Amino acid sequence: MTNVTLIDTTVRDGNQSNWGATGLDTGMMLQIAPVMERVGFESIDFTTSTHMAVAVRFKKEDPWERLRLFREATPNTPLSFLTTGMRFISWEVASEELMEFAFRLVVNNGIRRFAVMDPMNNVPSMLRMADLTRKAGGEQIVAALTFTLSPLHDDAYFADAAGKLAGSGKFEKLYLKDPGGLVTPDRARTLIPALTKVLGNVPLEFHSHCTIGLAPFSYLEAADQGCPCLHTSAGWAAGGTGQPGMKMTISNLRDLGHTVDVDDDAVAEMDAYFTSLPKAEGLTQGQPGEFDRAYFRHQMPGGMMGTMKRQLAETKREHLLPQVLEEVERVRAELGYPIMVTPFSQVVGTQAMLNVIGKERYETVPDEVTRFVLGRFGTPAMPMDKEVEARIRDSKRARELEDEPAMASLDELRAKLGKGLSDEEFLLRATMPGEQVDAMKAAGPARRTYDPKTRPTMDLIRELTGRKGLTSVKIEKDDFKLELKGGA
Known part of the structure; x- marks a missing residue:
């Protein structure tokens, strides 16, 4: 039997998959951080550059402050940062100079582990990124x-790629990342042994999603095949299009005879918190999705599926969703079968939707699709459709994008943005709209605590105090009493 450890994904992938990455703020994370420290996670999947941008844009919170405070509250549990290729916040392909600078800052502010992902599984690119993260001070590169x-x-x-990555000596671990939740138990039965055979002493992790209900079963098969580490979430952040639930995964693993060495009291407390919090905040409860074989064809990740449904609903075209998903399959094949993960799921999904609602296919081509065809994100695993590639490459916009200037150097960006900024604020301003950073600065420090029980009371107070003509408000319930009086 296997001794299985856990990576927690609640505050990053669970929050992203089920709550659009906007469900949690800094206070909510800090409130439960000491409990998460007690659980005994191997690591906490904490953030990406996109999540850092979300903190600024939607919460008006400093992502660097969030990272530092959470690190202080979880000193013994490594916090993990997921890379998504040569980009940081902006979709623009970044320079190696900027990436190394960014990685050094996230290390200085509390990141100890880097999960190195390339959206094309390009091994040389992943080796290059491993060197960058190691040079920046990363302790564990996965x-x-x-x-x-x-x-x-x-x-x-996958075995060939895994063997090359493990054989490089640049990685402490490797994890199989299944963003669409498409690894069936049968596939896990063959794929996990194929990977472990070539990994040697490099341990394997498995990360999947409950989008079509397979992940809880595939996790158990993976453990039976010797996979020693699984990625889970807690409470309502689990299920849905997120990871399997921590509490039930632990129970099922132990029922099969595997060992999971965690603090069960802390597990229960964390699970209860991430159940009461979304209830208080009106967030959705993650539920394993029904099995839908169509996902094996279009492979649309949950986050992009939600965005697509919203965009069609906003233009009263919800009825076109089945056509769009069929078009996703066709576009993906024409673009050389890019892996449906950020940013390629957005590239393929957006083009498919435009093809369906437009007068003709590829009548409108977004810049990111053109950049993809021009090779800005690397070379697809398979050849593109020659007619589609030629149509996009020969367009006027493609010629304009080919002449785009290279990204400015750090010195040039410093000169443009001003030299009186901290490194952290400078990086945000170099990769985000300045007005969003201004709004974050104006909002001041983020709150440090959160109690789900107080949410209804605070909503009531805001509603009452917002009404004109009220001079006083008195709230009494059981042993609670609050009275507010206006000035003369």
């Missing part, structure tokens, strides 16, 4: 090999 389905991506493909 290769994130992204699962997908295509005529190319069989077990031998």
